[in-house]
Amino acid sequence: MVQVSLIELGQVGDYEIRLLKVFKTVVECGGFSAAETVLNISRSTISVHMANLEHRLKLKLCSRGRSGFALTEEGAIIYESVRRLFSQLEDFRSTVNALHVQLSGELKLVASDTISLDERCQFPLVLSEFCRQAPDVFLQFETAPMSDIERMILNGEADVGFIPYHRQLDGLIYHSLYEETCYLYCSDRHPLFAETEDEIIRQGLVNARSVQAGIQSNPEVAIQMVGLQKAATAYYYETRATMILSGAYVGFLPEHYAARGVDEGKLRKLLPHERCYKLGIAAITHQFGRLNKPRDFFMRLLQSKVTR
The missing domain is CATH 3.40.190.10 (Periplasmic binding protein-like II)
Incomplete structure (x- = not known):
């Protein structure tokens, strides 16, 4: 592991802080060109700032050329130190602000x-x-x-x-x-929409394609997914509802989110006494x-x- 010493840096003043901000932005933007817009200064000025910082630290922080921008091993270490430094400065600023009455x-x-x-x-x-x-x-x-x-x-x-x-x-x-209740829905385009017999719906769900969130959740949710054919994933409710409305899928939605579709006759709960779960x-x-x-x-x- 490379050992970096800042003994020769001397006192860190406003100018050094400014150079470190430029360096941090360049790294996070992935290069000089991309950092121009964020910093609102030219690439040549950024290059001068970086050269001055490297001179003060007596370290080569990055390589830049035809192969693109890349941090040196020392540069990566300095970047992590700079990131922690500015995080601590932000903590200090927030603490001071929090102490004011206003x-x-x-x-x-x-x-x-x-x-x-x-x-x-x-x-x-x-x-x-x-x-x-x-x-x-x-x-x-x-x-x-x-x-x-x-x-x-x-x-x-x-x-x-x-x-x-x-x-x-x-x-x-x-x-x-508060607590949210999610039910299994199908749309008016789905074959189960007009079905009135619970047993036929149960049988129909065995072969029905379902859209699911695609993430691991609590055990109650996992239990409700048993027996449903996972044919698609959609994390956000908006995209999941769109897939359900297509008639190609059934899927779970929060009751309050699906209420408008139910009122308009576009969505229907399937086996609401069996196929539901609660989320806090x-x-x-x-x-x-x-x-x-x-x-x-x-x-x-x-x-x-x-x-x-």
């Missing part, structure tokens, strides 16, 4: 499929009140798969996540919000996360408004 800084939310639009979460009401009382907080709200959300919370990339509760991971706190919906936060007043205030608002 809420400021950023709040990063990330939700699994359809949760943000579920009226039981009361997100419009919560966000309206949050923005009224914390106008200086910059909000970021994204959608991602469950496994990504768990990782983002654990890595400090997001502050609050919203997922179906399907397992307990160390390092996460699960705040129960939870907000997750980092068990050992840094002091974060915007996050804590948001959670208090959410738990006071949520409809169970």
Whole structure:
């Protein structure tokens, strides 16, 4: 393993921090050209900054030429150190912001499929009140798969996540919000749509093509998949519903999500007393996360408004 010494670097000031930011961006963009737009400086200026950084560190950090951009072994080590450095600086900034009486800084939310639009979460009401009382907080709200959300919370990339509760991971706190019921549906294009006899439906499901989420979930969900022919996967409810509506597949959907299709006569529950399962919906936060007043205030608002 290469041993990197920063003894000769001397004091790290604003200029050195700027050079390290340039280096980090170049690495994450995969080269000088791609970093031009992000940094809003020319490739020649980036090259000068990189040369100055290498001169100060007395290390060759990367190679760039016809073969493309690549980190040296020393460059990879420096990049990991730089990434940790800026993460610690962000922690420091967030801690300072959290200590002020007035809420400021950023709040990063990330939700699994359809949760943000579920009226039981009361997100419009919560966000309206949050923005009224914390106008200086910059909000970021994204959608991602469950496994990504768990990782983002654990890595400090997001502050609050919203997922179906399907397992307990160390390092996460699960705040129960409400319970979701999922049923097996077919569309009006499917042969089982007009069938009235339960036994005929049971027999028909043996050969029916089903679309499933494609992920490992809790045991109750796994039990419901027994006997169904897995013919396709679609993680997001929107794409899964589209495949069910085609008439080629049956599949599970949350009751609230499928309600409109049922009301319009396009979807039907199949064996609702047998083919169903429940999912608890939870907000997750980092068990050992840094002091974060915007996050804590948001959670208090959410738990006071949520409809169970």
